[in-house]
Amino acid sequence: MRPNLRKAITFILVSVFLFSLVPFSTASFAAHEKISADLKGKIKIISDSTVPVIVQTKQGLKERHKDFIRKCGGKVKHDLPLIKGFAAELPVSAVEEFAKDEEVTRVSYDSEVHTCLDTATAGINAPAAESYTTDPLSQAVVAAWNAGLVVVAAAGNNGPSAGTINTPGINPHIITVGAVDDRETVETLDDVIAGFSSRGPTIDGLTKPDLVAPGVGITSLVSDTSYIPKKNSGSAGKPGKAAQAVTQEKSAQTTVTNFMLK
Secondary structure (H helix, E strand, O other): OOHHHHHHHHHHHHHHHHHHOOOOOHHHOOOOOOOEEOOOOOOOEEOOOOOOOOEEOOOOHHHHHHHHHHHHHOOOOOOOOOOOOOOOOOOOOEEOOOOOOOOOOHHHHHHHHHHHHHOOOOEEEOOOOOOOOOOHHHHHHHHHHHOOOEEEEEOOOOOOOOOOOOOOOOOOOOEEEEEEEOOOOOOOOOOEEOOOOOOOOOOOOOOOOOEEEEOEEEEEEOOOOOEEEEEOHHHHHHHHHHHHHHHHHHOOOOOOOHHHHO
16 A cells, blocks of 8 residues: 555544544524523523524524524624624524424413513514414414504414415414525615415415515524525524514604504
8 A cells, every 4th residue: 555545544434433523413503603602401581782693492403593582683793794783783582492302382472472561572583384363372462462562473484385384373453574585786686585485375364474584695693603594484583573673763753663663
């Protein structure tokens, strides 16, 4: 065997061995430096406008996605001045509670909505099928809407088939947002509904989503030190939510209700 070939094989074998020592569990990634992590799984709320970060209750792939979605919309401090949320000065309030399997249960989701009601949070973003009249998540967001909160929900990522709107986006009272692919051009005439974006009608025959927003190539953070582009209807929900926040701020002299915004 040639000396150079022997060296190359040795290098590869050593590299593979060392690489195998690196933990690959998604839970092993350190929390993004802009996020404070809480692994106890308890409900945590950050609403202080001086705190430009959001709590994550568990690390891992699901949580990384949630952090990505949140920071599309609000205020974040980082060293990349060209990457900003749609409402870049908006302080974000986050309320979370996870079950042991890391899925948000209906009970915990409902408690989150009522926690927001109790703490007078200005708005809720509820990314997520039975009729909206009996679905627990749908009924929970109705309570929030009736209390004056603007509820913006992602349509879902189950497209392109019809009848794929997720709950609570099936509710006629709230604002449901689908995703648009702008094909990375300024021109809007070539924009199309993203293939993954969920379509209506809902199980109750309602026309949804209410509006669409950019949801492809949206750059935000992940739970390490990186910023990456992704595509999903949750990202599209953030421009809708940000627009709502900016509208309310611009109309501070006038009473703008959630019904007027919708």
